[in-house]
Amino acid sequence: MSKSARWDSKDESKHLPIYQHKHNLIQAVKNSTFLVVTGETGSGKTTQLPQYLHEAGFCKKGNIGITQPRRVAAITVAQRVAQEMQCTLGREVGYQVRFDDCTSQDTVVKYMTDGCLLREILADPGLSQYSVVILDEVHERSLNTDILLGLLKKLFSSPAKASKGRSRPLKVVVMSATLETDKLSAFLGNCPVFTIPGRTFPVTCMFGTAVGPKDTESTGYVKEVVKMALDVHSSEMFRACDLLFEKAEAIDYRYDVQDQTVEGLLILPLYGSMPTDQQRQIFQPPPPGIRKCVVATNIAATSLTINGIKYIIDSGFVKQLNHNSRVGMDILEVVPISKSEAQQRAGRAGRTSAGKCFRIYTKEFWEKCMPEYTVPEIQRTSLTAVVLTLKCLGIHDVIRFPYLDSPEERFILEALKQLFQFDAIDRRGRVTQLGELMVEFPLHPGLTRAVLKAASLSCQDMLLPVAAMLSVENIFIRPGHPDKQKEADKIHRALAAKSGGMNDFATLLTVFQLCKSSDRPSEWCRQNWIHWRALKSAFSVETQLREILLRLQQRDFPVETFDGNKGELFRQCLCTGYFTNVARRSVGKVFCTMDGHGSMVQIHPSSSLFDQEAELNWVIFHDVLVTSRVYIRTVCPIRYDWVKDLLPKLHEVDVYELSSVAREEVTDEEMMKWETREAAKRQPEVSAEDVMKKLEKRNNEATVSDARARYLQRKQQRQQNKAL
């Protein structure tokens, strides 16, 4: 980087909208504990505020920490700021993300992912090395950021804790897009809100006619989006401009579009397995006389910046993975987006000039079907790991933790139940010794439980790779071409056969080992239709897990002896973590889960156990996915004997007692309310009020997805009955 370029970037920052507020911003941070800073993208708040605070002397007694929900953002922003501050990245300015710690003793301005700061809090609850903590992109409502918000709020509810070990009180800045800033301020004790004007151009939004209030589960939206793209292309005057439409499965359609030979229309679908050179093309300006059209999933909403987008086509839908605690399953479903999400999509057209947004849905759909805000992740995800983290931080009352938006109580109770089943907490909800070990692993607690069991029996070499393989994206490639597909399937079956042919977990272990010991691992992957990129990250994860385990084994670590059949050791370890995911075959290909829900499930066709059902009785599985049917994926047959002693644990749980530690740290008044509510729940009689509440609830989205899950189960049952 030449000297003049450095000065340019420094100079440029003076033209950012935030620059004229520099003095007032510094004062605002000095004047109060919490501050909400709001401003649209392009205001410069992420790169400039930490520099202003650094200049103002906030790093003299403590560091400035800035969180981001995504790794790439943490890294690129840190690079940018290091450049502006004319220092080497990793010295005064650094970043930390998983697998990549670019900080040193000198680092005073540290960008990191929200998950990393949460880990730091686990080791140092008072965040004693920081003078300022800045949470960025809070409006995205990522799970970790939401938890951090609550933790920071709680830190100041006990002043002794907040000032412990520090000479100057900690300052907290919360940065968010303009939405919901009043709510944030109210949550943080009515703290001041500092607004920075953005630098965006107007976007005109137009409603369509294709999708109305009746289409809450749209199926035809892809076609409509393509039609709209062609309309826009032919009716809007051609200039060198881009077009972005979100959330479309365009791979099947792009040829149709090209067949209609719209001259110069270039469609670039964004796919994970896309070659790197093609990926680069997306960010390049199109050749002269060619209009670029980018088809994107919702990755474009947050993770991608493509310059010069002028038109947006908004399908109005998103594919979302929702956890449903009532049926104990994750459901991947297509749902309408929220109004705030639609506004964000539209905003992508106004970054460099005025733009237009074409919505395929009607104004009525907007009004009747689209919620104001997206349901935050904390309300639609499994909370098992989060609850364990909170408990390990000494927050026993996880129900009345200060959530910006509280998850439903049954989500929390389900998490407590699971933690009890994995021996992470005791009957009264207190963290066990095992739980203290478990929280150290960046894995689902069930998987962690299996790893710890294996480690206590000195066979971690079998479980660590499996845990790593299950925490990265799917490693098996399934090509679209029928011939290639057959070839890939054949090779994958052969890999399964090498592992005994009856255990999907063992297949993962085999793939891991074969690739790792290969001389040319990337070539091995190519030949075996395995994602090299995914496997590489599995290698990193395995190394990380192994390091954590080694560190924990220096401490007081359980040692057990195994007196069973050695060949069954692997599967018995798995049972310790997966006995909650146990199913027994009922009729034909249908299995019935034994977790209390008694759901009817089938083995996914990608499993090596598919079509072998007749030989099976009891199985454990890694996950359930509801699509056209209710499928279990990554399956392993087990003996009833191995889970017999564990199964009662599934039913003997008393959630009331599990959440009882709560009572030790709350006021009598709060306790009274809590007990009254609990007592009411135990009442078998139904009051009129209850009926009303139930009716109200029926309109909730959660209930809609419940109904969908039940519907799919019934449908599957019917298909099964027909087959018999």
Next chain:
DNA sequence: GAGCACTGC
């Protein structure tokens, strides 16, 4: 006889 958003430790 299948899927098919996206993050994060």
